[in-house]
Amino acid sequence: xxxxxxKQLAHLFAGFILLLQGFNWFESGISISISLYxxxxxxxxxxAGMHKWVQKHFTSGDSAFFLFEAAAFLYAAVTFREDGxxxxxxxxxxxxxxxxxxxxxxxxxxxxxxxxxRNRRRRRRRRSMxxxxx
Numbered sequence: 001x002x003x004x005x006x007k008q009l010a011h012l013f014a015g016f017i018l019l020l021q022g023f024n025w026f027e028s029g030i031s032i033s034i035s036l037y038x039x040x041x042x043x044x045x046x047x048a049g050m051h052k053w054v055q056k057h058f059t060s061g062d063s064a065f066f067l068f069e070a071a072a073f074l075y076a077a078v079t080f081r082e083d084g085x086x087x088x089x090x091x092x093x094x095x096x097x098x099x100x101x102x103x104x105x106x107x108x109x110x111x112x113x114x115x116x117x118r119n120r121r122r123r124r125r126r127r128s129m130x131x132x133x134x
Contacts, residue, residue: 018044063106070096070099074092
């Protein structure tokens with residue numbers, strides 16, 4: 001699998017987990033958490049659907065969205081911890097740590113960013129050379 005597909009699957013996984021969490025809180029009847037989780041889930045699923053566009057237009061888009069998903073998982077961990085129930089908050093905290101690691105790897109492993117900037121410099125040089133010849 002390509003790196004892009006793996007990143008897209010990671011975004012889909014995060015959106016699906018947040019969507020399930022939103023429905024879980026819907027059954028509990030806590031309205032603030034319901035709306036926030038469903039908003040986070042829809043945002044993450046939209047990013048997963050537009051992954052190619054995000055990667056094309058934003059050089060560090062993957063890193064930013066991985067950090068966004070890590071914050072969402074951290075919020076889920078805090079809400080579970082405050083609920084005082086089971087050890088599910090530990091799982092969400094581990095997801096948050098994993099997504100911060102994904103963001104770090106995506107930030108430093110982004111070879112396309114360097115290729116894109118090199119191509120921009122080449123195009124600028126060509127333009128300046130062609131305008132100076134005229």
